[in-house]
Amino acid sequence: MGPIRRLGHSLVISLWFMFLTFPIMVPKVDTIEKTVQWRWDNLLYVGAGSFFLSLLWRFLLERKERGPFRAAEREQKPDAPTWADRLRGNPRALRSVVVILALAVCIFPFLPFVTTYQVNILTNAILYIMLGLGLNIVVGLAGLLHLGYVAFYAVGAYTYALLYYHFGVGFWTALPLGALLATLFGVLLGFPILRLRGDYLAIVTLGFGEITRLVLENWGEFTFGPSGIAGIPRPGLFGMEMNLHEVTIYIYFLMVGLCLATIFVVRRLQDSRIGRAWVALREDEIACEAMGVDTRMAKLTAFALGSTWAGLAGVVFAAKTTFVNPASFTFLESAMILSIVVLGGMGSIAGVALGALILILTPEYLRAFSEYRMLAFGVIMVLMMVFRPQGIVTGVRRVYTYTRKGQDGKET
C-alpha cells in the first residue's frame, strides 16, 4: 500500500471515530439544570488521536503478520534473542542481576527519602505479584480463563477478619487457615464447573465472583454487610511493640518473604510432572487427555492451587489494611490481576512480576494517570492479545540436557 493510500485510509478511520464517539465525547447533558455542554475540543483529540493510532496500528499489524516469513528465512532460529533471552543465556549476568535486585529490595525501605507511604505502595505491588503468580497458575499455565479470582482473595481476607472478630485468632494462625479455606472453596467450585468448555468457565467464574461479593454485601449478620469489618490487627512479631513506620517495614519484608516463597513453589510446580500436564492441557486438551493425563484432575489442582494463593494474599491484605469490606472485591479487581498476567506474559514468573510492578506503581506515581487506570487495563488486554499475546516476557520452556551415561539427567 502506498503512503498516500495509507494516509487516506487513516483519514477515513479518523473521520469514522469522530462520528462514532461524537454522542459520548462531545455533548454532555445536565438533565437537572437542563443545559448542554459542547466539548468540541474532544472531537479534535479523537480525530487526531485515531489518525495517528490507526497508522501505528496498521504498521504493527503488518509487522506482526510478516513475522512468520522472516522466521522462515532465518530457518532454525525462529525468534530473535530478546534481552531476556540473552540474560537467560548468560548465567553470570543473570546472577548479578538477581543479586542487585535482592540488595535493592532489602535496602529500599531504609533509604532516607523513602516514606512509609512509599513502602506501603511497594508492599501493595508485591501483594499483586503474589496474586498474579497465583492466577498465572490457572490462566497462564493451565489455560483456564478465571474471572472470579477475587472471590478467593475475599475468602482469605474475610477468614482472617471474621476469625479475629469472633475468636481473636491471630495473623499467623489465620494465614494457613485462610489459604486452606480458599483452597477448599476452589475445590468445591471447581468440581462441578471444570468440565465446562473454556468460555463457559470464564462466565461461570465471573458469576461466582459476583455472587461472592453480593453475599458479602447482603448477608449482614455474618459479614457485616457493605460497611465491612474494621480494626483487624496487623501481624505481630513476638509481641514486639512497633510504630506505624516500623510495622509497615515489617509487613514489607513479610510480603517479600511470602512472594519469594510463592516464586519458589511456582517454579518448582511448573517444572514438574504436574506443571507439564497443565501446559499440555492449555495447548491441546484433547491430545492431553489422549496422552493419559487426567485433565479434570489437572484442572482441579490448578484451580485449587491458584485459589490457595489468593487466600494467602487475602489474609495479608486484611492484615495490611486492617479493614475489609466487599468494595475491595469487585470484578475490577479480578480484571486488574488478569491484566497483570496478560501484560507480563502468561506462564512467565518474571513477566508477571514486571506486569504487577508496572500496573500497580505507574498509577501511584503518575497521579494524572490513576484516573485512567481501568481504561488502561482494558486497552492493555486488547492490545496485548492483538500484538503480543505472549506478554512482555515470553515464558520459556525448560531446557533439559541429557548425557548418555551421566547420572545428572538435567540442568537448567
Added chain:
Amino acid sequence: MTEPLLDIRDLTMRFGGLVALSGVGLHVSAGEVVALIGPNGAGKTTLFNCVTGIYQPTAGDIFINPPGGPRRRLNGMKTHRITAAGIARTFQNIRLFPEMTVLENVMIGRHCRTRAGVLAAILRDRDTRREEREVVERSYEILERFDLADHVNDLAKNLPYGDQRRLEIARALATEPFLLLLDEPAAGMNPKETDELEGLIRRICDEEKVSVLMIEHDMRIVMSISDRIVVLDYGQKIAEGTAAEIWENPAVIKAYLGEETL
C-alpha cells in the same frame, strides 16, 4: 488360540439421525498390523474415537485383553484411563503441544506411568528427582530411536511436518501401549518419508512388541505392511482380509470407484 488384544463387537455410533458406525466388528491380535481403510466419511476416525473414549458408542462392546492383564470392557471408560490401560493414538490433524519442546511432548506421554503429585513437585524429594530423571532419560531414548534427538529442545511447532508426524508417534509410544492407533500417519508425507515411516511402523511392531491399528489412504503403505485390512464404507464393514483378498473384492472396488466403472 489367544484372545485378540482389541476385540470390537457390533459397534454402533449414531449422531442424532446420522449413523456413523453400524454393527462393526473388528479385532487386532498380538503382533499384528491391521489397516483400516475406506472412503472419506466411512467412519474410520469415529471408530478410533469410540475406542479411545472420546465418543461414547451408542451400542456394541469394545473389549481389550492386555498382555498379562485381565479382559476389560472399554465402553464408558474415560480417555485417559484407556490410555493408561495401554491404547495410545495419534491424530489425523497433528495435535502436538505446539508451545512445548519436543522432549516435553514425549514427557507428557510418560505422565500416566509416573506419579509425582503437587507435594512431591514442591518438595522435590529423592524419589521425585529420580522419577524425573527417568522420565527424561526414557523420553530421550525414544526420541533417539525416532531420529529426533537433534531437536529435543526445539518447540514442537517449529519442527518440519514429517518430523511432527513422527513426534506424535513417539509421544504415543511413551505411554507404553500394547496397541497403537495411527490415524493417517502418512498423510502429507513425500514418498521418501513414507518409506521411512513404513520401516518405523515395522520396527515398532517387531521390536517394541506393539500392535498397530492404522487408518491410511496411501495404498502403497497399506498393502506392504498390513497383515490384515479392514474396509469400512458408510459405517459398515464391507470386507476384511489380506491385501490380495481385498484387492480382488468386488464390494471394495465398488466402494472406492463407484458403480459406473464396474
Added chain:
Amino acid sequence: MEYFLELFFGGLTRGSIYALIALGYTMVYGIIELINFAHGEIYMIASFTALIVSSLLALQGMTGPAVLLLTAAAAIIFAAAHGFTVEKVAYKPLRQAPRLSPLISAIGMSIFLQNYVMLAQTSDFLPFPNLLPDLPFVAEYLPFLGATEFFIIVTTALVMVGLTLLIKFTRMGKAMRATAQDRNMAMLVGVDINRTISNTFIIGSALAAVGGVLIASHIGRINFYIGFIAGIKAFTAAVLGGIGSIPGAVLGALVLGWTESFATGYVSSDYEDVFAFVLLVLILIVRPSGLLGRPAVQKV
C-alpha cells in the same frame, strides 16, 4: 392471583428485554464461537446515546412520538457502529489465535468501553425520561399491566418476527446461517465471511440498542455499569436456551425473566442478581447444551 399476574407480566417484560440483548450474544456465538463480553457495553452505550439525544431534543422543545423515533434511531445507529468497530478492532485480528486470546480481548474491550463512557460522561446515575407512549387502552383492558410493559412486550415481539424473517428469507440471513454451520464451506461457495460477521455484529448491536432504549425508559435511570449485569443476564439467557440458537435465546430469556420475577416476588429481593447466576451455573452443569441446543460433537 393478581399478584401472580403482576409478577408474570413483570417477568415477561424483563424476559423480553433480556431476549433483545441475548440475541446478540447468541448470533455472534453462532458465527464465530466467541462470547462477546463487550455486548453488554454496546447496550449501555445505546442507552447513553438515547439519553443524550432525547435530552437534546427535549431542550429543542420537541415532544411526542417523534422524540422516541429519533432517539431510537440514533441509539440503533450508534450501537451498530460500535458493534461493527469493536469487531474490527478487538476480534478480527484474532480469528486464527488460540481460543483464550479473543476472550481476553473481549473482556478488555468491555472494561475499556465502561471506563470510556464513565470518563467522558459521568459515573453517577442519570435519570432517564420515559419516552414510551402512554397507551390508555392498556389500563382499561389489562389492569395488571402498565402501558410501558405492554409497549415493551409488543415491540419485542415485533422485532423478533422481523429478525426471524430477516434470517430466514434474506440473502444476508442465508449467508449468516451458512457461516454459522461451516465457515470454510460458506467461504468456498462465495459467502463474504468478513461482511457476514460484520453484519452479525451490526444486527446484534441494533437489537441491544432497542433493548437499551426500552429498559432505560422502563427503569428510569442509567449509569456506565448497567451493561455488565445486563450482559451477564442476557448471556445466561442465551446459554439457558442453548447458545447459538435464536429461538433458544428468546425462550431462555423468558424463563430467566420469570425466574427472577417470581423469585424476587416470592422469596427475597436482596439477592435479585444472584438468581440469574445460580440458574446459569445449574444449567451449565445439568444441561450445558441448553434447553433448545443440540449437544456439541467434538471434532477430533
